[in-house]
Amino acid sequence: MDIQSVGIVGAGQMGNGIAHVMALAGYDVMLNDISSDTLNAAVHTIDRNLERQVSREKITAATKAAAMARITTTTTLGDLGQNDLIIEAATERESVKQAIFDELLPHLKPSTILTSNTSSISITRLASRTDRPEKFMGFHFMNPVPVMQLVELIRGIATDSETFEACKAVVDKLGKTAATAEDFPAFIVNRILMPMINEAVYTLYEGVGSVSSIDSSLKLGANHPMGPLELADFIGLDTCLAIMNVLHDGLADTKYRPCPLLTKYVEAGWLGRKTQRGFYDYRGEVPVPTR
Ligand code: CAA
Helix, strand or coil: CCCCEEEEECCCHHHHHHHHHHHHCCCEEEEECCCHHHHHHHHHHHHHHHHHHHHCCCCCHHHHHHHHHCEEEECCHHHHHHCCEEEECCCCCHHHHHHHHHHHHHHCCCCCEEEECCCCCCHHHHHHCCCCHHHEEEEEECCCCCCCCEEEEEECCCCCHHHHHHHHHHHHHCCCEEEEEECCCCCCHHHHHHHHHHHHHHHHHCCCCCHHHHHHHHHHHHCCCCCHHHHHHHHCHHHHHHHHHHHHHHHCCHHHCCCHHHHHHHHHCCCEHHHCECCEECCCCCCEECC
């Protein structure tokens, strides 16, 4: 199946990045969110990020204009129904994703491939509640989407090979690299990355190191572009905690227990960059460690 048009549900951090790369690759993009303010902010962010690529001479101004012209927005979920591919990139809560699929399903054409950008929720379980488990799979981008090379493709138990190949062709057209993961909790990237971040929080909790010494250690000692606590703030501490809980519940192994300090930050509403406070305080000129 040849994908020409893509509907994206959710215009937050991931959704606007996905719209950016899809439009740049030549797909017609319809971006949906319940909030028109979020949609307007997303279009503004895409424009700014494309402009950054123009100013660094990665793309031309004409390419940027063509990409922007391919993006339309809507607050009505059913409008997405005629697209060839849907990528759901809403909040990482199963009940939210479920409600979106329930509302969207009656509007979909029979051939539409339905995917989720979930970072950890079971694809097989999400698929089983739709009318098309064979045309359902995981399409997981990394943040920031325009920069990160990888897309994880996750097959549910029922996903057919035509669906997988169609999604793989989209990843190729984006100029990104696909890694295929089996459908087990948190797939590959987060199965490995989140326990490392959680361990960094334990290292802080136990007083082995400060925020600065932990981040410097991994940046300078292991050549990571960001320290694990800086990265946790970048991803969102609520998302990190949600993924640790999926690992803990899904694999039933105590080695995945979320650090109580991570839970405490989330309960405080200190969720990282998006709330201006997490392991660092972002309200001033430069980020300041909060411990
Ligand atoms: N859109 C377009 N381009 C962007 C961008 C954006 N949103 N953000 C950064 N860039 C570009 C910059 O223009 C710059 O391009 P050039 O190389 O042409 O100059 C390049 O990316 C590097 O950016 P900066 O110089 O501003 O900043 P940096 O060198 O500090 O890199 C970073 C920023 C790419 C985010 C880097 O710090 C990094 O790789 N961090 C780790 C990110 C990571 O691990 N992401 C995965 C998170 S896990 C995940 O996403 C899965 C999940 O489910 C939770």
